[in-house]
Amino acid sequence: MAARAQIGVTGLAVMGRNLARNFARHGYTVAVHNRTYAKTESLIAEAGHEGDFVPSESTADFVASLERPRKVVVMVKAGAATDAVIDELVPLLEEGDIVVDAGNAHFPDTIRRERALREHGLHFVGSGVSGGEEGALNGPSIMPGGTRESYASLGPILEDISAKVDGTPCCTYIGPDGAGHFVKMVHNGIEYADMQLIAEAYDLLKQGLGASAAEIGKIFEEWNTGDLESFLIEITADVLQHVDAETGQAFVDVVLDQAEQKGTGRWTVQNGLDLGVPITGIAEATFARALSGSVPQREAGRAALPAETQGWDVKDRAAFVEDVRLALYASKVVAYSQGFDQIAAASAEFGWDIDRGAMARIWRGGCIIRARFLNRITEAYERDAQLPLLLADEYFTGAVGNGLAAWRRVVAGAAQNGVPTPAFSSSLAYYDGVRAERLPAALVQAQRDFFGAHTYRRVDKPGVFHTEWSADR
Ligand code: ATR
Numbered sequence: 001m002a003a004r005a006q007i008g009v010t011g012l013a014v015m016g017r018n019l020a021r022n023f024a025r026h027g028y029t030v031a032v033h034n035r036t037y038a039k040t041e042s043l044i045a046e047a048g049h050e051g052d053f054v055p056s057e058s059t060a061d062f063v064a065s066l067e068r069p070r071k072v073v074v075m076v077k078a079g080a081a082t083d084a085v086i087d088e089l090v091p092l093l094e095e096g097d098i099v100v101d102a103g104n105a106h107f108p109d110t111i112r113r114e115r116a117l118r119e120h121g122l123h124f125v126g127s128g129v130s131g132g133e134e135g136a137l138n139g140p141s142i143m144p145g146g147t148r149e150s151y152a153s154l155g156p157i158l159e160d161i162s163a164k165v166d167g168t169p170c171c172t173y174i175g176p177d178g179a180g181h182f183v184k185m186v187h188n189g190i191e192y193a194d195m196q197l198i199a200e201a202y203d204l205l206k207q208g209l210g211a212s213a214a215e216i217g218k219i220f221e222e223w224n225t226g227d228l229e230s231f232l233i234e235i236t237a238d239v240l241q242h243v244d245a246e247t248g249q250a251f252v253d254v255v256l257d258q259a260e261q262k263g264t265g266r267w268t269v270q271n272g273l274d275l276g277v278p279i280t281g282i283a284e285a286t287f288a289r290a291l292s293g294s295v296p297q298r299e300a301g302r303a304a305l306p307a308e309t310q311g312w313d314v315k316d317r318a319a320f321v322e323d324v325r326l327a328l329y330a331s332k333v334v335a336y337s338q339g340f341d342q343i344a345a346a347s348a349e350f351g352w353d354i355d356r357g358a359m360a361r362i363w364r365g366g367c368i369i370r371a372r373f374l375n376r377i378t379e380a381y382e383r384d385a386q387l388p389l390l391l392a393d394e395y396f397t398g399a400v401g402n403g404l405a406a407w408r409r410v411v412a413g414a415a416q417n418g419v420p421t422p423a424f425s426s427s428l429a430y431y432d433g434v435r436a437e438r439l440p441a442a443l444v445q446a447q448r449d450f451f452g453a454h455t456y457r458r459v460d461k462p463g464v465f466h467t468e469w470s471a472d473r
Contacts, residue, residue: 024051128184163366
């Protein structure tokens with residue numbers, strides 16, 4: 001078989017198939033392969049006319065059809081399947097060839113695979129790909145890790161097929177080994193937080209105004225013309241105005257209120273705990289999904305727990321809507337600020353040297369959290385690449401400060417009226433915590449010294465101290 005394909009894709013389920021079509025539509029000759037050949041045949045039958053595909057039934061033929069250095073995109077089920085495919089590919093590849101894992105791998109697996117392939121003289125690129133099926137076909141946001149050397153030949157192809165915003169590709173080199181999959185994981189964590197915040201805003205408007213889903217959908221539509229403009233706000237407006245064909249009711253009202261998850265939120269929170277980074281917005285969002293699915297606990301709670309509320313009587317409806325908008329924006333800034341802190345912490349821990357401004361730039365298009373607001377994040381890191389706290393950037397202090405009184409009113413109102421707003425409330429608590437002159441952590445540290453002789457430091461002199469507490473008792 002003549003080696004003429006510039007890039008190959010193995011694993012032709014929906015994502016792999018659409019990525020292969022995207023490459024082909026951009027003029028690349030694409031080698032395609034799937035464990036079950038029928039999927040390859042169906043791709044050729046249905047999309048063969050879109051470009052130059054080279055189908056192979058065997059992995060050996062697939063590899064042989066690629067120009068060197070070979071670039072193989074693996075798009076199979078994350079986990080054992082990825083290892084199985086890699087094991088099959090490795091003996092067929094030669095030094096300098098590049099294996100791209102475009103699936104949703106957990107970054108420690110990517111670190112492990114990169115090390116193993118390096119020993120064979122191969123480049124392993126763990127790449128986040130965001131945007132779902134539609135993004136894969138028409139332009140995703142792409143987050144490739146691995147070596148800079150591999151990016152030199154692979155990067156231009158990935159940039160070519162990525163989404164573009166103002167002519168700038170939503171793809172950039174992220175950093176060594178697991179950096180690409182790590183950043184994709186945090187992207188998903190931020191997505192969890194953003195979705196939860198939007199859901200809480202919806203609930204506040206529903207409970208505070210007694211508004212219908214369609215009315216709230218209109219409010220979101222309006223919000224999508226301002227600072228909050230984003231894919232998630234846009235689809236929320238559509239979802240809320242959607243009517244269930246079967247019952248004629250608002251669609252959202254016939255959906256069971258139990259949110260599921262595939263696990264990237266959990267990975268993000270677990271890593272936040274490992275690194276000691278307070279990603280409270282992402283954690284609350286992940287736990288809110290868990291609470292929604294805690295059916296026996298909810299049944300018991302519903303039956304036994306009083307509310308002691310009077311029913312929310314919002315007087316100035318327009319002012320309330322604006323308060324919720326401002327509180328949503330401020331809470332969202334906190335969630336993103338925390339996510340970017342997590343990226344900075346991991347970058348330092350693993351030696352990745354990740355450019356946070358570039359992250360915000362490649363998330364402006366193609367992915368689920370794409371938003372106008374990300375430009376502000378890029379600008380903030382352009383002002384100061386080492387910014388210790390995104391919230392403290394001059395633009396965000398202004399934007400959040402502007403909504404601070406509204407944010408407090410909304411959280412207080414929610415608490416008084418028994419509306420659960422874990423993400424709004426914890427974001428405000430984080431804001432107050434991170435700006436506090438002095439925290440009650442002093443007492444926690446004193447307690448630790450009392451019962452465990454864990455020692456403490458003092459405000460008035462250097463050194464580490466322990467008090468003989470028994471003398472006090
Ligand atoms: P789907 O998305 O169609 O439900 P999946 O089980 O998530 O499928 O698998 C996605 C892709 O991974 C498919 O291309 C699948 O190949 P098959 O079409 O042959 O099922 C591929 N895949 C899963 N496990 C694999 C393995 N162990 N080796 C090679 N490819 C595998």
